[in-house]
Amino acid sequence: MLAKGGKMLRRPRIRRLEELLPYLREGRYRIGPHVAKHMLQEGFIEQDVLRAVEWGREMAVYPEDQRMLVLGYMVFPPQLKLPLHVVLEYREPRWVDIVTAFIPKKPHQVYSRARIAAILRFDGTFEEVRWVRPKFLTAEDIPH
Numbered sequence: 001m002l003a004k005g006g007k008m009l010r011r012p013r014i015r016r017l018e019e020l021l022p023y024l025r026e027g028r029y030r031i032g033p034h035v036a037k038h039m040l041q042e043g044f045i046e047q048d049v050l051r052a053v054e055w056g057r058e059m060a061v062y063p064e065d066q067r068m069l070v071l072g073y074m075v076f077p078p079q080l081k082l083p084l085h086v087v088l089e090y091r092e093p094r095w096v097d098i099v100t101a102f103i104p105k106k107p108h109q110v111y112s113r114a115r116i117a118a119i120l121r122f123d124g125t126f127e128e129v130r131w132v133r134p135k136f137l138t139a140e141d142i143p144h
Contacts (some may be wrong), residue, residue: 014063015090017056017070023096024050034100042103044084049101050075052084059085060110066091067099067117071107083107087116 020067023029032047039045053071059069069087088095102114 008060013066014061014106015066015068017053017065017068017088020090020096021054023094024053028094029096029098031078032097032099035098038100038102043044044074044101044103049083049086051075052101053086053088053098056084059108062113062116065089065113065116069106069111 031049035049039049052074053070054072056070056072060069061068067087067089070088072084072086073083074084076082083104084101084109086101087099089099091097
């Protein structure tokens with residue numbers, strides 16, 4: 001693919017969920033501020049997000065943004081199952097950012113890139129929460 005000026009542009013790489021799962025299992029992920037906000041508002045925890053992704057399925061892949069939408073479920077014994085949408089970003093090699101996670105009103109609805117961007121922009125209170133890492137990784141292990 002050629003860009004203006006004759007330079008070669010790399011086509012965004014499409015990743016699959018099964019390629020990203022090992023990074024999550026190894027703790028090579030960050031929880032974004034939007035996830036933290038929804039965790040507080042909707043009452044789920046980091047483990048709920050990780051389990052939902054691990055047992056979930058890809059709903060949509062957004063190669064231009066190097067992101068994907070995953071539909072998973074939070075399971076509460078004996079019979080309660082709540083859907084959870086999780087947006088993963090795989091821009092960094094061998095790393096996954098969990099951009100947002102929320103309980104959807106329509107679990108099987110696939111969102112456009114524009115809608116995902118609007119969801120992320122909707123909250124104006126990002127100053128209250130920061131990106132966090134799993135406790136067993138050091139700051140040097142995280143891409144900047």
